[in-house]
Amino acid sequence: MSLTPAVKVHRRIAEVGRDAWQACAGNPAYAGNPFIGYDFLNAVEEAGCAVERTGWGPQHLSVDDADGRVAAVLPLYVKSHSQGEYIFDHAWADAYERAGGRYYPKLLSAAPFTPATGARLLVRPDVDANEGRGLLLGGALTLCERYGASSFHVNFPDEDEWRWMGKQGLALREGQQYHWENRGYATFDDFLGALSSGRRKTIRRERRDAGADLEILALTGADITEAHWDAFFGFYLDTGARKWGQPYLNRLFFSLLGERMADRVLLVMARRGGRWIAGALNLIGDDCLYGRNWGAVEEVPFLHFELCYYQAIEWAIGRGLARVEAGAQGQHKIARGYLPKAVYSAHYIADPALRGPVERYLAEERAGVEAEIEWLAEEYSPFRQGG
Structure with missing residues (x-):
């Protein structure tokens, strides 16, 4: 041609x-x-x-x-x-x-x-x-x-x-970034089985502590509503203001994302007593889950790890995706199974x-x-x- x-x-x-x-x-x-x-x-x-x-x-x-x-x-x-x-x-x-x-x-x-x-x-x-x-x-x-x-x-x-x-x-x-790779795991426990015993125990404890008294939902497609985007945008503003002062994305962007790409969105949300307190946004490729933004309005130990890393791994394993890209920076990701990649x-x-x-x-x-x-x-x- x-x-x-x-x-x-x-x-x-x-x-x-x-x-x-x-x-x-x-x-x-x-x-x-x-x-x-x-x-x-x-x-x-x-x-x-x-x-x-x-x-x-x-x-x-x-x-x-x-x-x-x-x-x-x-x-x-x-x-x-x-x-x-x-x-x-x-x-x-x-x-x-x-x-x-x-x-x-x-x-x-x-x-x-x-x-x-x-x-x-x-x-x-x-x-x-x-x-x-x-x-x-x-x-x-x-x-x-x-x-x-x-x-x-x-x-x-x-x-x-x-x-x-x-x-x-x-x-x-x-x-360099930190990416998780799926080595043919059938379940999250299979992934844990590939880790050292110390790391397995730590991750199990972090997941238990993070999820105590919380309801955590992994939402995609039509399950994501404007009410979810309202809550998530508040989380995003809080994180953006603390990290770089002026958040790059506005509320309309998230509505357009939900309207036109809902089947490519994984929104992991946590709530306590019916009130949303934290969320993590991921976008879905054919072979990769891309972690993008996170925020919270309540301090909960290890909740960041649960919503951004462990939920992403579990979801990727369940869909047979090859990897999770967790975004920029963060050596702490290594201990959670995300290894350095160029x-x-x-x-x-x-x-x-x-x-x-x-x-x-x-x-x-x-x-x-x-x-x-x-x-x-x-x-x-x-x-x-x-x-």
Whole structure:
């Protein structure tokens, strides 16, 4: 299937259209990742969360085939800051601006406010992947030059895409998260059986203490109501205010999520005496459960672990999912069965005066991250030997 060389720029994903976008994002190779789908990306735009006013100006790219059908797309934003990205380039920005440069605007391909791995250069399954990727990447670099942007960044691509971008000359970065992997467990107790005896006892105690006097529900699909979203949004605001001051998502976003993606949502909620006190939001892929947001209005020991980690593992086992991605940061996750895994980003820096130092820094950083992942997994794994 031949492609036209022209790359189109769209100021809203709605300009591409759901069917055309999903023809690319729905490629089976992307395992039903919910964060690259039209419904999620349109919801953050329609709710006013990822728009020019918030520093997330959509500039999505598309490429057509010879018949005029959309063959490849790239979620892309012009950014006036580095908030909500979870790949941190603030030091680069500060150094460049102290030297007299202008770091913003920059271009970013990512799922807004979401540190979850997934394809970014999205190509229809009947189209040559490398041809589609090449046209999208070329279009992004051309747009970078046209806008006078300092840089182009791709956050949390999958490993294959990341390595391909490295071969195209982008600078490669590694970070780490903590993921749980399903080793063929039939039940949560099977998972516990793979742990050391000490960890088994601790997790059982934490689950018992967290659930005392509480009702915990795992909700998805039509079981999730606006009343649940009202309660969860309160939890989200409380956590957001404490963590980063200004929560990224608004109440309308959660209504749109429930309206358009309810079958892709797992909302784990806890209540006492009929009053909701805590909740954890997950999104569901074809092979992965993605932990996203959590909050509580009452301090309950170990409730965070129960709602965010143990309930997610139990639900993933019950649905036969391959893994749970628990989001950014948190070495405490290791003791709960979530082991360190590499995550990726790729970067094009326009100015050679900044590009060289960044590339040297990233080479050293990658070596350090890889060594730390290996050390953490070896020294702190909760799994018994051979488990």
